[in-house]
Amino acid sequence: MKNFNFVLGVDVSKKTLDICCCRLGLHIRVDNNDKGFMAFKKWSKENHIDLVRTLVVMEYTGGYEYCFLQYCESISLDYCRVPGLEIKCSTGMARGKSDRTDSYRIGRYGEEKLDILAPAKPLNKAILLLKQYLSFRKRLVRENAGLKSTIKERKHMYGSKDTEPIVAICLKKIAANERDILKIEKQIISMIESNEEMRQNYQLLTSIKGVGNINAWMAMAYTENFESFTDARKYAVAVGVIPFEHTSGTSIKGRKRVSHIANKEVKQELNQAAKSAMVHDPQIRAYAERKLRDKAYPLVLNNVKFKLILRMFAVVKRKQKYVENYIKAA
Template sequence: MATPAKPKVVGIDVSKDSLAICHLVEEKVQHLEMENSKAGFQQLVKQCGTESLYVMEATGIYYLQLAYYLYEQGAPVVVVNPVIIKRFIQMHLGKGKSDKKDAQWIRRYGEQTQVAYWQPEEQVIVECRQLEQLTEQFIKQRTMVINSLEALERQPVVSELAVKSLKQTLKMLEKQIKQIQDKLLVTLEKAFAKEIKLLSSIPGIGRKTAGMLLLFAGGFRNITNYRQLIAKAGLSPREFTSGSSIRGKVRITKMGGSLIRSKLFMCSFSAKGSNAACKALYERLVAKGKNGKVALIAVCNKLLKQAFAIVKSSIPYRPDFANISA
């Protein structure tokens, strides 16, 4: 039986206004440049067809409209973390940087690597992510206003109008943050009632953290093992050693997932006392001489491991998870 031919790979370097495209025409490299707009997308499909495999980096939000358009046209799409492409280029000793070169490297990555096809996330996940991002923006603004207010009140001469305006702004921001957070949690609980109930059964994880975890993991739809979840949260250990002379500290990668990482770290304080598996792990590491922060990070990983097992099995937390998920 003949092996099916691999589809032609189209590498795309996406920027805010343009698309740098690289593909092969009769085994010769061809570069194209098109607008990052619907007209440009239509031109791209007309040129390369819907049978080609389109590979692009996850560059902010700029790739999303193109990825959605190609998916709706029935074309296979691959979206790659930019760090992976960067390492692929380094591995092949690539030099120099330009949009054309990047598009060519992205095409080569798609040709030489086993890739997973991209699918758009559920609408509720996309909308909730937008609410979460808006909340974070408002929280940053609130911090700026608080700092401005404190700085103003320490001055020898203070404008009453300036103080009043800042206090009104602060009150408005706090109201907005609460409204959006409440709406976000209600929306998630409606869409993922079963999963939030399961996750909330884990000692150390409350309803809000359960909701954040579901949002972070995309409802656990495309997570196939707990290691993916740990890596996505940036909690994978990164060792820095070489031979017998270099013995750096083991640190976490801190790639992605800063919000869920900070939330899990706060949860770890409770989990190390109330969660049987987390308690056993924390005490074992401390007894071995590990400092408290390292042990708490290990507890964060344990919580993610438990979360994955519980959602995938649909079995609520049990105290004997200390044995099941150790």
């Protein structure tokens, strides 16, 4: 593992970067653009910070950090991104908040956890684009759901017809959004077909009953084509499928429960996959019927979601499509 002499905490915002070196007690604020990156490089040189032996630590911001990440890769500067909640929970009691203070706390976290932090892999542009497509598609789907709800309410309360102005506008927007959703889906399929590894994993995932296009795309996007998650159980924890113990001493003896610190969008899509598998997959249907005799439906649904995740990772690992009756086929 590479040894680092310096750790820089970076608080990223839309227009600026606050960079702190706790070890030297230094701080600088630069613009989040090429001009600011050059100022950062000059500042590092003036303070004898060897960027070759430096690790940059920052939070996930949902996109504001991508320009800086591309710059880091261009000069071979190692970096890693950490969830903001993890850093917040590690700092203990904290009062007040500012960008400068946040960069110091991120840098201090990086120095304390240096032995377990690993530099991130280079950005995968195909995965980044896939996430953007899925995010925008979700936005259109939600907008359509709101418009359909508006139409339903107006027809219920006022007896509106399709020719009524508000209803007509909503119907027009729904039709336009549906055309745009199809365009986005075609772009996703085209991008996947042009990438051999993604195309192979997509075909493997969709061979599983219950796992359709959306679930396959979501799994590929948030596992970075099954490179950032190599273990099904770890991915299940990130999605919010694995239950955790909830006990303390002799007073608290709660049931095991899933954590709300999870990727809710992926979990929501897995709900639909699990319901479909419980109908169309004979093995899962028999499993669910057996469990439902003495278990609640949400618990059984959660178990089915975990089974689907196990199958996803299994087919990708073996590079073989899912076989419905594996023992009989063998």
